[in-house]
Protein backbone atom coordinates (compact mmCIF):
# COMPACT_ATOMS: atom_id res chain seq x y z
CA UNK A 1 0.00 0.00 0.00
CA UNK A 2 1.13 3.54 -0.59
CA UNK A 3 0.13 6.88 0.87
CA UNK A 4 -0.80 10.16 -0.74
CA UNK A 5 0.74 13.10 1.13
CA UNK A 6 -0.77 16.55 1.08
CA UNK A 7 0.23 19.76 2.82
CA UNK A 8 -2.35 22.52 3.18
CA UNK A 9 -0.15 25.54 2.53
CA UNK A 10 -2.93 27.79 3.80
CA UNK A 11 -2.47 26.23 7.22
CA UNK A 12 1.29 25.65 7.22
CA UNK A 13 3.11 28.13 9.47
CA UNK A 14 6.57 26.99 8.42
CA UNK A 15 7.53 25.51 11.77
CA UNK A 16 9.78 22.97 10.06
CA UNK A 17 8.76 20.03 12.21
CA UNK A 18 7.97 17.87 9.19
CA UNK A 19 11.14 18.86 7.34
CA UNK A 20 13.19 18.01 10.40
CA UNK A 21 11.39 14.73 11.04
CA UNK A 22 11.38 13.43 7.46
CA UNK A 23 13.88 15.52 5.48
CA UNK A 24 13.75 13.13 2.54
CA UNK A 25 9.98 13.57 2.29
CA UNK A 26 9.28 17.23 3.02
CA UNK A 27 10.98 20.41 1.85
CA UNK A 28 10.26 24.12 2.03
CA UNK A 29 9.13 26.01 -1.04
CA UNK A 30 10.20 29.57 -1.77
CA UNK A 31 7.46 30.87 0.54
CA UNK A 32 8.64 28.75 3.49
CA UNK A 33 5.69 26.44 3.22
CA UNK A 34 6.35 22.73 3.39
CA UNK A 35 5.69 20.56 0.36
CA UNK A 36 5.89 16.82 0.00
CA UNK A 37 8.95 15.84 -2.03
CA UNK A 38 6.80 13.17 -3.66
CA UNK A 39 3.01 13.18 -3.48
CA UNK A 40 2.91 9.40 -3.15
CA UNK A 41 5.13 7.48 -0.75
CA UNK A 42 5.37 4.05 0.71
CA UNK A 43 4.16 3.44 4.23
CA UNK A 44 6.93 5.20 6.10
CA UNK A 45 6.83 5.80 9.82
CA UNK A 46 8.88 8.98 9.36
CA UNK A 47 6.11 10.38 7.16
CA UNK A 48 3.46 9.43 9.69
CA UNK A 49 5.54 10.95 12.50
CA UNK A 50 5.97 14.13 10.49
CA UNK A 51 2.23 14.43 9.90
CA UNK A 52 1.52 13.78 13.57
CA UNK A 53 4.08 16.37 14.64
CA UNK A 54 2.62 19.24 12.63
CA UNK A 55 1.37 21.83 15.15
CA UNK A 56 -1.44 23.02 12.86
CA UNK A 57 -2.45 19.63 11.40
CA UNK A 58 -1.62 20.82 7.89
CA UNK A 59 -0.44 17.41 6.68
CA UNK A 60 -2.89 14.76 5.58
CA UNK A 61 -2.14 11.17 4.67
CA UNK A 62 -4.55 9.03 2.72
CA UNK A 63 -4.40 5.62 1.15
CA UNK A 64 -3.26 6.37 -2.41
CA UNK A 65 -5.69 3.85 -3.87
CA UNK A 66 -8.81 4.19 -1.75
CA UNK A 67 -8.46 7.74 -0.42
CA UNK A 68 -9.14 6.50 3.11
CA UNK A 69 -7.48 8.57 5.83
CA UNK A 70 -4.38 7.09 7.44
CA UNK A 71 -4.43 7.13 11.24
CA UNK A 72 -1.64 9.26 12.64
CA UNK A 73 -1.30 7.47 16.00
Ligand code: SF4
Nearest residue numbers: 012013015016018054
Ligand atom coordinates in the same frame (compact mmCIF):
# COMPACT_ATOMS: atom_id res chain seq x y z
S1 SF4 B 1 5.09 20.71 10.47
FE1 SF4 B 1 3.20 21.61 9.62
S2 SF4 B 1 3.41 23.83 9.98
FE2 SF4 B 1 5.44 22.92 10.24
S3 SF4 B 1 6.42 23.14 8.20
FE3 SF4 B 1 5.45 21.09 8.29
S4 SF4 B 1 3.39 21.39 7.39
FE4 SF4 B 1 4.19 23.41 7.93
